[in-house]
Amino acid sequence: MKPTPFNPAADLPPIPFEGRHLELAWRLKQAGLPWRPHVGCFVWDREEAIPVHSPFPGRVYFILNLGHFLRLLGSEERMMEKLVWLPTWHQARLAAETIGVEKEALRHLWQEEGALNPGEDLLGLYELMLNALRRKP
Numbered sequence: 001m002k003p004t005p006f007n008p009a010a011d012l013p014p015i016p017f018e019g020r021h022l023e024l025a026w027r028l029k030q031a032g033l034p035w036r037p038h039v040g041c042f043v044w045d046r047e048e049a050i051p052v053h054s055p056f057p058g059r060v061y062f063i064l065n066l067g068h069f070l071r072l073l074g075s076e077e078r079m080m081e082k083l084v085w086l087p088t089w090h091q092a093r094l095a096a097e098t099i100g101v102e103k104e105a106l107r108h109l110w111q112e113e114g115a116l117n118p119g120e121d122l123l124g125l126y127e128l129m130l131n132a133l134r135r136k137p
Helices: 019-030 066-073 076-082 089-099 103-113 118-135
Strands: 042-044 060-062 084-086
Touching (some): 019 084
């Protein structure tokens, strides 16, 4: 069966694939955002470690079958080393609580900005998470 690639002109993206999101996710990784590879995660192959072409733009992959990624990269540790987790809005919201982003900051983000577009909304959430990670000792 031939894979059907994502068509940015016709398909609704499951997450933003913009460079700003990828770079901010990279900064979250560098700041120590905890992540364990599992089914349901989007990842960015920043270092081009995966030899298989992605159906999404910008070397973004979706982990549907963890075993497939383990065969390609060898281990969970190597996945964590080579790939950058791109939390979806829901995952970012849950991770934000885990790393100590205050609920008031989350409320303020959406009240202050009003009805943000989904991509900007996720960027704001990533920024809150990055600030919380930077405050940790």
